[in-house]
Structures are given as C-alpha cells and as structure tokens.
Amino acid sequence: MITSYSFEKVVTSSKTEKMTKVASFLSDMGLGIDDDVEFFLVALDGDKIVACGGLAGNILKSIAVSQEHQGQGVSTTLLSELVSLAYEQGRFHLFIFTKPENYQMFHNAGFYQLTSVKDRVILLENSKVRLDNYCQQLSKLKHEGDKIGSIVMNANPFTFGHRYLVEYAASQCDWVHLFVVKEDSSFFGYEDRFNMIKAGLSDIKNVTIHPGSDYIISRATFPSYFLKDEGVVNYSHTAVDLQLFRNHIATALGITHRFVGTEPICKVTRFYNQQMHNWLTTPSIDSKPVTLVEIPRKEQEQRPISASLVRHLLFNNEWDELHKLVPETTYNYLRELFSNEDSEYQHKRKTAITTSSSVAPVAL
Structure with missing residues (x-):
C-alpha cells in the first residue's frame, strides 16, 4: 500500500x-x-x-x-x-x-x-488560468500603432550594445515592449539588471519595460535530463519559448515585430535567432506572424560590444576600458555595487576570476 x-x-x-x-x-x-x-x-x-x-x-x-x-x-x-x-x-x-x-x-x-x-x-x-490572467494584465499596457516592437533582454550588465538595439527599435516603431529575463542564473541578479536597463533607457519615451515573467523561458532553466542531445535541447527550448511568446504575449500586446542583434560568436544564441524566423514568422491559425528584425551588433574599436566582454574587464578591474562599453548610468551603478570589498558582488567577482580565465562567448 x-x-x-x-x-x-x-x-x-x-x-x-x-x-x-x-x-x-x-x-x-x-x-x-x-x-x-x-x-x-x-x-x-x-x-x-x-x-x-x-x-x-x-x-x-x-x-x-x-x-x-x-x-x-x-x-x-x-x-x-x-x-x-x-x-x-x-x-x-x-x-x-x-x-x-x-x-x-x-x-x-x-x-x-x-x-x-x-x-x-x-x-x-x-x-x-494563470497564463490567461497574465495576458489580460499585459493587454492593459497595449499601445495602438501600425508597428509595435518587442525585445527580450538579459543585460548582464546593460551595455551600449543593448542601448543601440533599443534606440533602433524605438526609432522604427510606434511603441516597443521590452521584457527583462527573470531568472537569476546570470552574474548580475534580476533586480540589478532591471535597474540598469531602466536607468539606461529613461530618456526613450516610447518603451515599456516589463518586469520579469516566468513565461519568458530561460535556456538556463530548460531541462536536459531527459533530452540528451544538445541539438534537441536547443530546438525544444526555442520552440517552447517562442510559441509562448507569439501565441500569448505578442497577441496580448499587439506586437508586430521582434528585434534582435546579430550573434557572431555564440552558436546557441545564433541558433535561437535562426529559429525565430521559423517560429515567429511562419503563418499559423493560432496567431498572427511576428516579423523578426535582426540588426548588426554595435561595435567599439571594430569589436562587437558584449556583456561578456564587460564582465571580463570588470573581473580584471579594467574600469577605464569598461567605461567605453557602457552608458554612464551602468558605469555608476557598477561602481556602487563594487565599492565595498566585502559586498556580495565582490565575492562573486573573486569566485568568477578563479573559475574563468578568458572572455566568455558574446551574449546579450
């Protein structure tokens, strides 16, 4: 029994x-x-x-x-x-x-x-009913227009590259909805990432920054324990995440376009960008297509600006070089976070230094 x-x-x-x-x-x-x-x-x-x-x-x-x-x-x-x-x-x-x-x-x-x-x-x-209730709340933030953009952003931390992507989307759209990845699997926690994004975009008026949602599925939390092949994991993650986005989130907000930066290095992110063409733009009886707009990454000294490069400079105390890659709001925020040698982030920084000896793959 x-x-x-x-x-x-x-x-x-x-x-x-x-x-x-x-x-x-x-x-x-x-x-x-x-x-x-x-x-x-x-x-x-x-x-x-x-x-x-x-x-x-x-x-x-x-x-x-x-x-x-x-x-x-x-x-x-x-x-x-x-x-x-x-x-x-x-x-x-x-x-x-x-x-x-x-x-x-x-x-x-x-x-x-x-x-x-x-x-x-x-x-x-x-x-x-929870997903339906979430979408009903989103619909209250809907803006009218022929072209409503969207961006999903981790910003670990927020850089000039992120700023450039949002500026471009905002210039092309009547309104832009920006979703911050909720999971705390990044070096910087969700609250700090959200604060840096909000401060770095305060002057762009046609953007709504949405708090993190469990319906934006992070690759870090997607299971691999029964999907053994990495290719199957990547395919299944993109399919689940993008179907939720298109059929529910985009529908609730009237989103017509999604903006991403090109991915020159990280093959996982590049695969995700490629799959967006399939899952967002293919005609479907469930929802309207969402046009994907992929723009070249912003560069600094002929090198793509990336959050991973900023973290590398941060770990090595190269603040002057870091300053070239992030808005003043991010720079000041990071300075404050690392001002105390006994802070949580100083501890995480020292741990990261001992476990990583090179720049991680470029990722927004």
Missing part, C-alpha cells in the same frame, strides 16, 4: 550516499540531473528508492517511478508531497517540462498544458 512508503528530502549539494543513490536510481531510469536542481524528494520502500522528484526554483524536474511500482499511486502521492514542499518555500507558480506520454500523470496531479513540441516535450503549469 502507498501508506507503507516514507518520503525524504535529499539536498543535491550534500554529496552524501543518499544523493549517490538518487543519481544511480535516475540513471537506471534513463534520466540525468540538471545542475540547477536544489533538492530531491524520494519515496522509500524500506531503504530502497522507488520514486523521486526534484525541484529547481519553481520547476519540477527528474520525476521518476520504478517500473515495478508504477500504477500504484506512488507518482500522484510523490507529486503532491513535492508540490507541498515547494509551497512551504513560497514557490506557488510551478512548471513541469516532460515527455508528451507523461501528460496524464501530471494532469491528474493538477497541472495543465501550456504548449508542446511534437514528440519532444510539453510544458505544464499548476493552473489553468
């Missing part, structure tokens, strides 16, 4: 024998563990793991039930316990990426499909 099982939380960073057993169990089930998983909840029959599920932020990952225990209600109880654990930590808006054949199991536990990539992955969340 299901009541004979006990449940136990296992923290991934613990490096204990229990965590080793979790990894072994998942491996036997053909699954891996994404780096962002914080902990697992395991169902035990005695000391044997018969099911487990992980939590990474507000995303449930690596859900598995042993073959001999399937059909006994273990998965439903496991999901209920895992969701309760997430709620205890104040995480109420939950997602699951999974294989299409697992839909019914998660739907029975209160999750509803948002979008899918045929034969690859489906995205579900624990509400059937």
